Amino acid sequence: xxxxxxxxxxxxxxxDCGIEALNIFITKNAMNYQKAFACKxxxxxxxxxxxxxxxxxxxxxxxxxxxxxWPKHPLPAILLGRLAVDxxxxxxxxxxxxxxxxxxxVIDAANIIGCVGLxxxxxxxxxxxxxxxxxxxxxxxxSNTLFLKTKEIMSxxx
Numbered sequence: 130x131x132x133x134x135x136x137x138x139x140x141x142x143x144x145d146c147g148i149e150a151l152n153i154f155i156t157k158n159a160m161n162y163q164k165a166f167a168c169k170x171x172x173x174x175x176x177x178x179x180x181x182x183x184x185x186x187x188x189x190x191x192x193x194x195x196x197x198x199w200p201k202h203p204l205p206a207i208l209l210g211r212l213a214v215d216x217x218x219x220x221x222x223x224x225x226x227x228x229x230x231x232x233x234x235v236i237d238a239a240n241i242i243g244c245v246g247l248x249x250x251x252x253x254x255x256x257x258x259x260x261x262x263x264x265x266x267x268x269x270x271x272s273n274t275l276f277l278k279t280k281e282i283m284s285x286x287x
Contacts, residue, residue, distance in 0.1 A: 130180070132230050135159055135170040144179050146213035148252070154211055155182050168210055171234075173227055181214035183227045185234055190248055190276070205242070206276075207235045209249040228263050232282045239279045246278040 141156045159170045159182070168186035172179050189203035209231050214223045231247065238244045249265065251257040251273045261267075264285065265275035 130226070131174045132171055132227070133174060135163055135172055135182070139172060139179065140177060141179055144182075145216050146181075146219075147216050148213065151211055151213040154184075155179075155213065159184065170211075171227070171230060173214075173223055175218075179215065180218040181212070181223050181227050183212040183231050184210045185231055186210055187238075187244075188248060190245070204245045206244050206246050206248050207231075207238055209247055212249075224259060225263065228260075229286075232277070232286065235279055235282055236286065239283075244279060246276055247282065248274065248276050250274050 137160065141159075144155050145152055155170070159168075162168045162184070163170055168184045170182055170184040173181040186208050188206050188208040190206045191203060209228075212224065212227055212231070214227070235244060235247045247265070249260060251260055257267075257273060257275065260275045263277075264281060265277045268274040268276060
């Protein structure tokens with residue numbers, strides 16, 4: 130298994146995570162977003178087969194939504210915009226592997242430019258449960274938006 134940055138040579142046709150919007154994103158849109166610097170997509174590969182992927186980008190969050198004591202202005206964070214595992218590879222821990230790699234990118238970003246954590250918008254209850262098991266906490270006013278502080282990521286990795 131290898132996690133690598135998406136590039137023009139990657140074969141993505143046939144990827145199917147069971148969610149059409151994510152399948153369309155990875156097979157048709159991800160490279161265009163990446164070329165426009167709108168997000169960065171990382172692939173989990175086994176041989177030449179794409180087992181899963183995630184996309185991250187920069188965002189801001191309101192201090193009032195998370196448990197961070199800071200002046201009341203937007204805080205920099207990393208958005209985990211998409212994470213999916215192909216149906217053939219689900220229930221094998223690959224989602225957690227992709228999430229852990231995204232967390233490493235959060236630490237890298239925090240050390241280079243600063244960011245307070247990782248945020249994601251879970252699409253359904255199954256996704257909320259998945260991210261909650263990985264330590265993410267819901268926003269104060271939006272239960273499907275979850276957040277994990279950079280400090281917590283650093284302590285979990287070390």
